[in-house]
Amino acid sequence: MIKSLEAEGVKVVFGYPGVAICPFYNSLLDSNVESVLVRTEQNAAHAASGYARTTKGIGVCAVTSGPGATNLITGIATAFADSIPMICITGQVNSALLGSDVFQEADITGAVESFVKYSYLVKDAKDIPRIFKEAFYIATSGRKGPVLIDVPIDVQNATVDEFVYPEEVKLRTYKPTVKGHVQQIKKAIKEVEKSKRPIICVGGGIALSNAKKEFIEFVEKNQIPVVSTMMGIGVMPTEHPLYFGMVGNNGKPYANRAMKEADMIIMAGARVADRAISQPDLMIGDKLLIHIDVDPAEIGKNIGPNIPIVGDAKHIFADFTEFDIDNVCDDWIEVLRGYKAEMEPKRAAHPGFVDPAKFITELSLKLPEDAIYVADVGQNQIWSCGYHIVKKGKFFTSGGMGTMGYSIPAAMGAKYAADHVGRKKGRTVVAVCGDGSFQMSMMEFATMRQHGIAAKVIVLKNNYLGMVREYQHYTYEDHYSVVDLSGSPDLEHIAKAYDMPFFRLKDDKDMNETIDAFLKADGPALMECLVDPMDLVK
Amino acid sequence: MKRIYSVLVENRSGVLFKVSGLFSRRNFNIDSLAVGETDDPSVSCMTIVSSGDDHTMEQVEKQLNKKLDVIKVKTFGEEKSISRELMLMKVKYNKSNRRDIMEICDIMKADIVDMSKTFMMIQICDQPEKVKLLIDMFASVSVVEVARTGTLALPKCSENE
Numbered sequence: 001m002i003k004s005l006e007a008e009g010v011k012v013v014f015g016y017p018g019v020a021i022c023p024f025y026n027s028l029l030d031s032n033v034e035s036v037l038v039r040t041e042q043n044a045a046h047a048a049s050g051y052a053r054t055t056k057g058i059g060v061c062a063v064t065s066g067p068g069a070t071n072l073i074t075g076i077a078t079a080f081a082d083s084i085p086m087i088c089i090t091g092q093v094n095s096a097l098l099g100s101d102v103f104q105e106a107d108i109t110g111a112v113e114s115f116v117k118y119s120y121l122v123k124d125a126k127d128i129p130r131i132f133k134e135a136f137y138i139a140t141s142g143r144k145g146p147v148l149i150d151v152p153i154d155v156q157n158a159t160v161d162e163f164v165y166p167e168e169v170k171l172r173t174y175k176p177t178v179k180g181h182v183q184q185i186k187k188a189i190k191e192v193e194k195s196k197r198p199i200i201c202v203g204g205g206i207a208l209s210n211a212k213k214e215f216i217e218f219v220e221k222n223q224i225p226v227v228s229t230m231m232g233i234g235v236m237p238t239e240h241p242l243y244f245g246m247v248g249n250n251g252k253p254y255a256n257r258a259m260k261e262a263d264m265i266i267m268a269g270a271r272v273a274d275r276a277i278s279q280p281d282l283m284i285g286d287k288l289l290i291h292i293d294v295d296p297a298e299i300g301k302n303i304g305p306n307i308p309i310v311g312d313a314k315h316i317f318a319d320f321t322e323f324d325i326d327n328v329c330d331d332w333i334e335v336l337r338g339y340k341a342e343m344e345p346k347r348a349a350h351p352g353f354v355d356p357a358k359f360i361t362e363l364s365l366k367l368p369e370d371a372i373y374v375a376d377v378g379q380n381q382i383w384s385c386g387y388h389i390v391k392k393g394k395f396f397t398s399g400g401m402g403t404m405g406y407s408i409p410a411a412m413g414a415k416y417a418a419d420h421v422g423r424k425k426g427r428t429v430v431a432v433c434g435d436g437s438f439q440m441s442m443m444e445f446a447t448m449r450q451h452g453i454a455a456k457v458i459v460l461k462n463n464y465l466g467m468v469r470e471y472q473h474y475t476y477e478d479h480y481s482v483v484d485l486s487g488s489p490d491l492e493h494i495a496k497a498y499d500m501p502f503f504r505l506k507d508d509k510d511m512n513e514t515i516d517a518f519l520k521a522d523g524p525a526l527m528e529c530l531v532d533p534m535d536l537v538k
Numbered sequence: 539m540k541r542i543y544s545v546l547v548e549n550r551s552g553v554l555f556k557v558s559g560l561f562s563r564r565n566f567n568i569d570s571l572a573v574g575e576t577d578d579p580s581v582s583c584m585t586i587v588s589s590g591d592d593h594t595m596e597q598v599e600k601q602l603n604k605k606l607d608v609i610k611v612k613t614f615g616e617e618k619s620i621s622r623e624l625m626l627m628k629v630k631y632n633k634s635n636r637r638d639i640m641e642i643c644d645i646m647k648a649d650i651v652d653m654s655k656t657f658m659m660i661q662i663c664d665q666p667e668k669v670k671l672l673i674d675m676f677a678s679v680s681v682v683e684v685a686r687t688g689t690l691a692l693p694k695c696s697e698n699e
Contacts, residue, residue: 113556114563118606121552138606173548173609297600300593 001089001151002027004132007165010060011420013089014038014047014413018064020104021091023156025062036416036451039443041068043409045075045146046441049084050413053396054372055421056210058140059413062089066104069150073112074403076146080115081400082231083208085144087135088116095123095152109150117145125158129165137169142176143295144208176294180311180319188266188290188307189323195264195288197332198224201247201276204231204399205269205293211314215268216240218321223329224266225336227255229276230385232269234395238388244336248276250382250537254339261335264288269313272302273400292316345386350532354505356380356460359515359529360387360432363458366515368428369393372414376407376433379466382537384432393427405440407431408457412444415455428456428519435461435488445498448524455524459491462531470536495526503527540569541595542619542691545584545602546609549575553607557584560605566590566598570623570666570688581609587689614693621691623666626651627673628659630680642675657682 001024005013012034017025028035038044041063048059063072069090079086092098093105109119118138120131128151135147192198206215212235219226219242226236227247236243245252247259259265259277265287270276272291277283280303291298291305292313299308309316347357360383364373369391375384381397388395396414398406411431418427438459448455465483472480495502501521505514505528518527547553554573561568569587576583588598595613602611631639643650643660646668652659662672666689673684 109552110555113559171606174606295604297597297604300600301597304593 001128001132001156002031002033003163004129004165005033005060006031008058008132008136010058012036012051012416013060013062014044014051015062015089016041016044016064016068018066018068018091018104020065020093020153021062021068021089021156023153024089024091024151036447036453038409038447041071042075042405043412043441043444043447045072045079045086045088046403046406046409047413047416048086049075049079049082049406050374050396050410051417052084052086052413053207053394053410054414054417057421058085058087058136060087060089064091064104065093065108066106068104069108070106070111076112076148077115078398078401078403078406079146080117082204082398083144084146085139086146087139088146088148090148090150091156092121092150092152094154096154098152109148112148115146116148117143119148119150121150122152122155125155125160128155128160129163133166134169134171137171138174142174143298177296177310178312178315180292180309180316184307184309185316185319188309189320189325191264191288191290191307192222192224192266193325193327195327196329197261197263198266198329199258199262199264200224200226200266200268201229201259201270202226202232202235202268203229203270203276206232206235206313207394209269209294209313211269211312211317214314214317214321218317221321222325222327223333225258225333227258229270229273229399230397231399233385234390234393237392238390242333244340246385249278250275250385252343252386253345254336254343257339257343258336259283262287264290266290266292267305268292268317269294271298277302345538347538348536350535352507353532353535354460354511354529355508356383356529356531356535357387358508359460359505359511360384361389362511363430363515364389366519367393367430370424371428371430372396372411372418374407374411374414374429374431376431376437377402377404377467378434378437379462379470379535379537380432380434380437380460382467383460386537404437407433407437408441408444408455411455411457412448412453415453416451419453430456430458432458432460434466435459435463435485436465439485439488442494445494445500445524445526449498449500453524454522456518456521456527457524458518458527458529460529460531461491462533462535463488464533466531466533466535467537469533473536491526491528498524501525505529539591539595540587540589540616541598542614542616542621542689543584543586543588543598543602544612544614544691544693545586546576546611547582547584548607548609549580549582550607553582554584556605556607557586557602560601561586561588561598564597564601566594572688572690585688585690612693614691614697618697619691619693621665621689622663623669623689624661624663624687625669625672626659626661626685627676628657628682628684629676630656630682631658632656635679639676639679642672646672646675648672
């Protein structure tokens with residue numbers, strides 16, 4: 001197994017050992033593959049996700065059988081919802097005892113079936129190289145996603161005569177489409193030429209297929225305005241003159257207006273999911289819809305397109321750019337710029353507290369331009385989406401599953417990658433979470449300390465599960481039920497316990513200096529911003 | 539609308555679970571499902587009858603194609619296929635209805651394949667609607683047990699021409 005990982009160029013495994021995965025961890029010691037010990041299994045998958053998204057490669061996590069494997073499930077489902085390539089290795093009880101409910105046995109391949117791209121239960125050690133080769137290929141090709149490999153302990157302990165890693169994969173059932181169909185591309189280009197008010201809505205698929213460069217080349221060459229879904233944030237720099245914000249119920253009003261008034265929409269690597277486009281039929285109406293996705297099952301799932309193009313966005317936009325499109329829609333862009341200027345949401349003042357919008361904007365201006373920003377889930381996520389200014393950096397969040405507690409372990413994985421992989425090392429990674437999500441993964445400070453992972457963590461603290469409180473505010477007229485976070489620890493003490501520098505911002509005063517000091521701090525650091533408990537995302 | 543999916547899959551353990559799990563997870567109907575090996579022992583054929591609107595039926599096909607153990611999905615309407623179902627039915631008989639039962643079997647081209655002093659086992663292999671009709675015909679007879687295979691279907695030969 002370890003030799004297979006080495007053959008795939010894996011540098012690090014995030015995980016948590018137990019007896020059933022001990023043979024694997026035992027061999028790991030004698031290899032070049034490093035390991036990071038997380039403090040709960042779910043975070044191994046989130047860390048692998050942050051690592052994969054940073055390296056544009058794949059993340060690997062390994063945990064033990066039974067509870068180790070079931071703890072990993074939320075992390076796997078989170079990765080699946082956002083199509084993050086990942087290999088999840090789980091130990092399993094002795095294969096002769098499978099099905100007899102022995103200690104720490106869980107049917108993990110059965111449990112994860114609906115949110116893995118594929119899974120294996122290895123029954124013969126001879127199959128390990130083939131299975132690993134296939135698993136890496138499946139996870140990283142087509143629509144990417146997690147692949148789980150469940151390995152009984154006797155299979156891990158078995159000796160194989162000779163290790164031969166296969167050169168290629170032979171799968172008769174799996175041939176993902178890469179190149180877009182030429183005729184469909186020509187048809188789409190013709191429609192772009194005819195359109196007076198085109199708009200492109202980008203999703204996470206662009207970053208996943210590493211197509212940012214090709215995409216921006218296309219929109220700049222042809223001057224087509226762009227909006228994004230939550231997962232599409234960061235494809236375009238926030239202040240790019242052709243970018244008009246995030247769509248959806250928590251998006252920018254001018255982005256939604258742009259979608260509404262467009263006569264043609266190109267959905268690119270986006271699922272037309274409910275949070276981005278709540279009523280697809282109404283939104284699309286009589287507009288022409290071109291839908292580009294690597295997964296044919298996504299096209300037509302939520303809305304029927306006029307022109308479907310199945311394939312990898314990198315190839316499709318490169319193909320698009322080769323055409324010279326004779327269309328000028330400067331007037332339309334001017335209209336959209338007008339909307340953007342007029343319709344920027346105005347937030348109510350919350351004197352005596354930190355304004356999260358102002359804080360996030362200030363923070364992003366001070367961050368190095370290639371910084372990686374990881375937003376958690378809740379009000380903090382919506383504020384981050386709305387006010388973080390992406391320059392050349394990346395923006396990660398759990399978009400599809402909305403998993404609280406994602407940001408700290410994902411930032412940890414991202415920072416590990418930033419420090420160990422690639423030419424330019426040491427990029428800044430910052431996690432921004434609420435006090436609810438913070439308490440779901442604050443145990444990872446120990447991991448950061450142990451492995452010298454200097455991710456920075458910011459907590460927007462309001463003593464509430466803010467997003468749920470906001471929902472109860474609107475839906476149940478302030479009838480708050482189980483959203484009060486009283487009993488939370490003093491974060492200064494938490495920081496002290498983990499020997500981390502701590503910064504507290506009580507209101508907007510001293511914001512500049514505090515952010516500067518926080519970002520300059522050596523190693524991991526924790527910052528707390530006191531936000532009005534009654535603050536709303538809009 | 540009913541549609542028949544003839545799905546060629548890898549003949550491995552767990553594949554039936556993956557395919558049937560897909561239907562329940564995506565809220566698709568399974569009216570019937572029959573599985574068996576094909577001429578190639580590494581390949582099984584699942585015949586699935588499902589119903590729903592056009593959009594759902596298209597999604598069923600796409601989602602099936604997405605499963606990595608699925609080799610090929612063929613889909614066709616009932617009218618373009620030959621379909622058969624096998625049923626075994628155990629009934630209780632007595633002197634007064636024995637002749638009626640035999641007559642019904644005769645008319646419906648069903649066979650009596652086993653019997654004891656009080657029970658008979660009837661076998662029918664026919665189109666699914668004929669099978670259902672036979673069950674209806676036995677409404678007044680005491681039916682003890684029924685086992686049905688579910689529909690098996692292949693596109694008509696003319697579809698290959």
